[in-house]
Amino acid sequence: MELFYVLFFGCLNFLIYYYLINNLKINKRIIVFIILILIIFSLIQILYLNKFYLTNEDFYNLVFFSFLIIFNHYSFEALILFFIGNKEKLKYAPVEKKRLVFMINIMRHKVIYIMIFAYQISFILNF
Numbered sequence: 001m002e003l004f005y006v007l008f009f010g011c012l013n014f015l016i017y018y019y020l021i022n023n024l025k026i027n028k029r030i031i032v033f034i035i036l037i038l039i040i041f042s043l044i045q046i047l048y049l050n051k052f053y054l055t056n057e058d059f060y061n062l063v064f065f066s067f068l069i070i071f072n073h074y075s076f077e078a079l080i081l082f083f084i085g086n087k088e089k090l091k092y093a094p095v096e097k098k099r100l101v102f103m104i105n106i107m108r109h110k111v112i113y114i115m116i117f118a119y120q121i122s123f124i125l126n127f
Helices: 002-021 028-047 056-084 087-092 095-126
Strands: none
Touching: 002 028, 002 056, 002 095, 028 056, 056 095
């Protein structure tokens, strides 16, 4: 059962990544299929599985962590705008600011997803 939860949260995090980054080329049928699987599994969890494995409260907390990715994405965007002003100024910014923006983008596009997914996996496997 843990595998289904890990796949669910992996798919949810991937879908959030797909919509926030917008540079992935994936067939729309695959995205619709993933969305349908997420909806079906969510309904099964809410109606049936909450008595046997994860409670709905724990499930909602893990889903909340997935949606924190959206908040983090836009807060890092605000941080970049705070340091640079706008993205056109990045071309003429000093090297230190370019490095800072590069590191913020690494955090925003990669590290946050990995950290949240690792937390979700550890919670599910230790439950």
